[in-house]
Amino acid sequence: MNEIHLTGLLVCTTEEERTAVERHLPDHVELTRDEPGCVSFDVVPTDDPLVWSVEERFVDQAVFELHQRRVSSSVWGRATAGIERRYSIDDPHL
Numbered sequence: 001m002n003e004i005h006l007t008g009l010l011v012c013t014t015e016e017e018r019t020a021v022e023r024h025l026p027d028h029v030e031l032t033r034d035e036p037g038c039v040s041f042d043v044v045p046t047d048d049p050l051v052w053s054v055e056e057r058f059v060d061q062a063v064f065e066l067h068q069r070r071v072s073s074s075v076w077g078r079a080t081a082g083i084e085r086r087y088s089i090d091d092p093h094l
Contacts, residue, residue: 002060002061003039003057003058003059003060004056004057004058004059004060004061004063004064004089004090005055005056005057005089005090006054006055006056006057006064006087006088006089006090007054007055007056007087007088008053008054008085008086008087008088009046009051009052009053009054009085009086009087010043010051010052010054010080010083010084010085011050011051011083011084011085011086012050012051012083012084013050013083013084017050017080017082017083018049018050020079020080020083021052021080021083023079024075024076024079024080025043025052025076027075027076028043028071028074028075028076029041029042029043031070031074031076032056032067032071035063035066035067035070036063037058037059037060037063037064037066037067038056038057038058038063038067039057039058039059040055040056040057041055041056041057042054042055042056054085054087
């Protein structure tokens with residue numbers, strides 16, 4: 001099993017983006033943590049009110065890809081589509 005580990009930042013540039021994150025984040029976190037194969041999922045505010053720290057762990061690449069597909073068509077995905085993500089993913093094949 002090659003666990004996938006994503007880390008990074010969710011970076012808003014406007015109060016409207018921040019409001020969208022705050023409004024939709026609780027459901028997004030709950031739904032993601034309930035997904036089969038989600039090891040951990042945390043999105044927490046930083047000292048900057050427009051930036052959140054993101055850390056995700058999934059059991060493998062296939063599960064992570066399923067998560068990405070679900071999120072892209074979810075309420076969260078649509079509400080936050082334009083918000084910058086600065087993510088890096090550990091490559092288990094290195």
